[in-house]
Amino acid sequence: MARTRVAPDFAVRRDTARCINCKACVRLCANGVHVWDEVAGAPVADESKCVGCHFCEEHCPTRALSIERAPAETTSGGHWTRSAIRGIGRQAETGGILLGAMGNDRPQMAYFDRLVLNAAQVTNPSIDPLREPMELKTFIGSRPDRIEIARGAGGRPRLGAPLPPLLEIETPIMFSAMSYGSISLNACRSLAGAAGEIGTCWNTGEGGLHPDLESCADRAIVQVASGRFGVTPEYLARAAAIEIKVGQGAKPGIGGHLPGGKVTEDVSRTRRIPVGSDAISPAPHHDIYSIEDLKQLIFALKEATRYSKPVGVKIAAVHNVASIAIGIVHAGADFIAIDGIRGGTGAAPSVIRDHVGIPIELALASVDQRLREEGLRHRVSIIAAGGIRSSADVLKAIALGADAVYIATAALVALGCHVCRTCYLGKCNWGIATQDPALTRRLNPEVGQTRAANLLRAWSHEIKEMLGGMGVNAIESVRGNRDHLRGVGLSQVELDLLGIKHAGSPW
């Protein structure tokens, strides 16, 4: 039987009139796409190796290269799409699971694009954020049911009981969990530095805290995941907050797997596992099979850190997310991070990434609504994650009920990522999702920090502009206030789930 050939995804176009045979593309491409042809005395491309990261295109000194999607080699249609046909071709060749990285990119999942924000006109005048103070400061954590006032010396009033610890951030945008190992140390340095510069938080992911990042630990949310990689009393003590990772939007219900090839000496020290061994996070925490078990872990982490920092739980957005959230609040969590179906990853089975879970917009609205109905909303902060692409997405998420958002893919794009979706190969030409020293050097952490901080600054400015236009001067006023939103082209069921009216409806 003839072997089926899977045609390349990308076509490498080289303008020979512009090419000066400098060999930069041959030297730079970690995937080995460009090779020097001695006979021709010119570079040639092996298109089957191209992942579409566009690194060569952007670094060719004469702009002789362009990387384009290859034309479909089969007649694809609305149902038998190009990716379905290619996926079958690859699986017929390898017999393996198809892997993917970054988030689900299916257009039907983007409810943010069907939501519009309000603006003030005439009776509720808008505010000029350049002249008036505009507050984005956000506190993450649990609020008490009531504040007890006692009488101190001289009858002066004082707090009768200490308040739960709160995480204070200057803008409601934080960097989501990305472990050292899945991304390079320079990428971690960039994000950690930017979080410190702006006054927000970054997240270690489940990879432990590298010694070089300890100086940024006061702005770190540290994860405790099922693999417990790098979790020590010092790790917990240094953090600003602790996050128990139960689920992830890109791969709900399954664990994680960092291939041994990415577990370098440095990664092994940080994760406290042998060099070259696969870092496997089991799908469940083997000590959590009930809300009671989760409560014990939250209690243990709070005891270990003397109740000095918020302890939260990260879950994937799934069908019964609101009920799960209620259980998490009763277990004593100070915040819940909900990661929607568009959440990013360094590696996940594509079939799970694309078909398991629900969009963050629907999950967020239902959790916020349910917590309000149960009188529990003040007991917990909600962090929304999974496909946040712009300041408008941030503000819409907050109007749907989030206290703050996590961004990951957007942060990596700020560092140079071109969303080629092959992070799992460990050959990221942009020096982000790789541990290859020759590649990681390509990302200058100072430049990365500036770019990531600029992104947060720009989005924060835009949020202030939108708030001013809405006639409000504090992000707090928009939180869970769905009157600021209207839906466009959504069914009544979708509108009801989101808790909003259709565009054109009056107050």
Ligand code: SF4
């Ligand atoms: S980098 Fe550009 S100019 Fe240099 S060899 Fe490659 S295609 Fe030619």
Ligand code: SF4
């Ligand atoms: S981080 Fe690198 S490998 Fe991953 S999608 Fe971005 S450019 Fe591609």
